[in-house]
Amino acid sequence: MGRGKVQLKRIEDKSSRQVTFSKRKGGLIKKARELGVLCDVEVALVIFSDQGRLYEFSSAESLGKILERYRRQVEEEIAVRRSSELEKKDWLCNDSWRTKQDMTHHADCPGLQMGARPLEMIQRYLEEQNIQEKTLIELNHLEIELDVMLRQTRFRKEKQLREEKTLMEEELVAMMSENHVLRLELEPNNARAPPLHETLLNLF
Amino acid sequence: MGRGKVQLKRIEDKSSRQVTFSKRKGGLIKKARELGVLCDVEVALVIFSDQGRLYEFSSAESLGKILERYRRQVEEEIAVRRSSELEKKDWLCNDSWRTKQDMTHHADCPGLQMGARPLEMIQRYLEEQNIQEKTLIELNHLEIELDVMLRQTRFRKEKQLREEKTLMEEELVAMMSENHVLRLELEPNNARAPPLHETLLNLF
DNA sequence: CCACCTATTTATAACTG
DNA sequence: TCAGTTATAAATAGGTG
Numbered sequence: 513m514g515r516g517k518v519q520l521k522r523i524e525d526k527s528s529r530q531v532t533f534s535k536r537k538g539g540l541i542k543k544a545r546e547l548g549v550l551c552d553v554e555v556a557l558v559i560f561s562d563q564g565r566l567y568e569f570s571s572a573e574s575l576g577k578i579l580e581r582y583r584r585q586v587e588e589e590i591a592v593r594r595s596s597e598l599e600k601k602d603w604l605c606n607d608s609w610r611t612k613q614d615m616t617h618h619a620d621c622p623g624l625q626m627g628a629r630p631l632e633m634i635q636r637y638l639e640e641q642n643i644q645e646k647t648l649i650e651l652n653h654l655e656i657e658l659d660v661m662l663r664q665t666r667f668r669k670e671k672q673l674r675e676e677k678t679l680m681e682e683e684l685v686a687m688m689s690e691n692h693v694l695r696l697e698l699e700p701n702n703a704r705a706p707p708l709h710e711t712l713l714n715l716f
Numbered sequence: 717m718g719r720g721k722v723q724l725k726r727i728e729d730k731s732s733r734q735v736t737f738s739k740r741k742g743g744l745i746k747k748a749r750e751l752g753v754l755c756d757v758e759v760a761l762v763i764f765s766d767q768g769r770l771y772e773f774s775s776a777e778s779l780g781k782i783l784e785r786y787r788r789q790v791e792e793e794i795a796v797r798r799s800s801e802l803e804k805k806d807w808l809c810n811d812s813w814r815t816k817q818d819m820t821h822h823a824d825c826p827g828l829q830m831g832a833r834p835l836e837m838i839q840r841y842l843e844e845q846n847i848q849e850k851t852l853i854e855l856n857h858l859e860i861e862l863d864v865m866l867r868q869t870r871f872r873k874e875k876q877l878r879e880e881k882t883l884m885e886e887e888l889v890a891m892m893s894e895n896h897v898l899r900l901e902l903e904p905n906n907a908r909a910p911p912l913h914e915t916l917l918n919l920f
Numbered sequence: 921c922c923a924c925c926t927a928t929t930t931a932t933a934a935c936t937g
Numbered sequence: 938t939c940a941g942t943t944a945t946a947a948a949t950a951g952g953t954g
Contacts, residue, residue: 513946514933522756532933533755539931540747543948544761547744551737552726553765555744558786559751560758566789576790579783582762585770717929718950736950738921743948747931 533561541569554578737765745773758782 523529537559548555548571556578559567568575727733741763752759752775760782763771772779 513931513948515935515944515946516933517946518754518933520750520753523754528933529755533751533757535932536747536751536755540744540751540759542931543740543744543747546724547737547740547763549724550722550727551733551740551766553737553763555764556760556762557748558758558760558782560782560785562756566786568786575786578762578764579786581764582770582772582779582783717931717948719927719929719952720950721929722950732950734921739949747948 537567541567544569545571548572554581556582733766741771745771748773749775752776758785760786 523532540559541557544555544557547553553571555569555571556575557569558575561567570578572578727736744763745761748759748761751757757775759773759775760779761773762779765771774782776782
C-alpha cells in the first residue's frame with residue numbers, strides 16, 4: 513500500500529526502516545485490537561525493535577495473563593502428549609500403518625525412554641508423510657508440533673538450571689538498584705492534553 | 717475495508733464473526749510477518765479463538781524464545797522500577813522542575829557518575845521543551861529517548877554479568893545437545909513445491 | 921467451512937513543509 | 938526529525954458456488 517509496491521525483504525535504508533517500523537507497528541496493533549474486539553477473542557502481540565525496545569499489545573486485561581494461558585495450553589498439550597507416550601511411541605516406531613514392514617529393530621533403540629528420540633521419530637514421520645507433497649502450511653504445523661516436543665525435553669533440562677538462574681537474577685536486580693529510573697507518567701499529561709488528532713485517537 | 721464500513725464492536729452474528737475471524741487472523745499474521753521481515757524485528761503473536769483454540773505466530777526461531785525475552789524484560793523493568801521507587805517519589809513530589817526553583821540539591825544524588833545525570837538532564841529537558849504543550853506522540857518519543865539513556869546505563873551494569881551468563885548458556889547448550897534437534901529446511905521444499913494456491917503464496 | 925469475486929474501506933510509501 | 942498529505946497498494950465485507 514502506498515505509492516510503490518514493496519518487496520518482502522529487509523529494508524536496508526535505516527531511516528526508511530525506522531519510519532516503516534513506526535507506521536506498520538501502529539497498523540499492526542490497530543488490527544490486533546480490531547480482531548480482538550470484532551471477533552471477541554484474545555490477542556497478544558509482542559514486538560522487539562532492533563533497538564531492543566519492547567512494544568506490546570493485548571486485547572485483554574494484561575499480556576501476562578494471555579501469556580500465562582498460552583503457557584498453560586502448551587504445557588497441557590505436553591502433558592497430554594506425555595500421557596499417551598506409549599501409544600504414540602508404538603505408533604511412531606511401528607510402520608505397520610503404512611509399510612507393514614517389520615520394525616522390531618527400532619524397539620531396542622536406546623534412550624527412547626521418555627518418549628524423546630526426536631531425530632529418529634521425526635525422520636520416520638517425515639518419510640511416512642511423504643514430505644514433498646506437503647504444503648507449506650502443513651509444514652508449519654508440523655514444525656510447531658516438533659517445537660512442542662522439543663520444548664518438553666528442554667523443560668526438564670532447564671529445570672536443572674532454574675535455581676542458579678534465580679540466584680543470578682537476584683544478583684542482577686541488586687546491581688541494577690544502583691540505577692535511578694525515570695518513569696514518565698503519561699496519563700496525566702494525556703488527560704490534560706487538548707484535542708488530540710484523529711490519528712492519535714485512532715491509534716491510542 | 718470491504719463493501720461496508722464496520723463498527724468497532726463485537727460482531728453479534730456468530731457466523732459472520734467466525735468468517736471475519738478467519739479472514740482477519742490471516743491478515744494479521746501476514747502483517748506481523750511483514751513487519752518482522754521488512755523492519756528486521758522480532759514479532760510474536762498469540763491468538764485464542766473464542767473456542768479456545770490457539771493460534772500463534774513468531775517471526776523468529778520460536779515463540780517461546782520471544783516470550784522468554786519478554787518475560788525477562790518485564791521482570792527487569794519491574795525490578796528497576798521497584799529499586800528506584802524512592803528517588804522517583806522524591807522527584808515526582810518535588811515541583812521544582814515546574815517552578816524553576818533551585819535544583820542544586822539534585823547534584824549530590826549518588827550513583828549517577830557515568831556521564832549521564834539522568835535526573836538533571838531530564839528535568840532540564842522538560843523545562844526547555846515546555847512539556848505541557850507536547851502531544852502524546854511527542855511524549856512517546858521523549859519516553860523512548862529516556863529509555864535509551866536508561867538502557868545505556870543498564871548495559872554497562874549488565875556487562876558485569878555477561879560472562880557468568882555466557883558460561884551458563886554454554887552449559888545449557890551442552891545439556892541441550894543431548895537432544896537431537898531437527899530443523900526443517902523449508903526453502904528447498906518450497907522451491908520444489910508445485911503451484912501453490914494464491915492464498916498460500918499470499919500468506920507465506 | 922473453503923475458494924473466489926468485487927466494491928469499498930484501510931493502510932501506508934513517498935513526498936512535503 | 939516529525940506531523941501531515943496524497944496516490945496507490947492491500948485488506949476485507951458481503952456475496953456466490
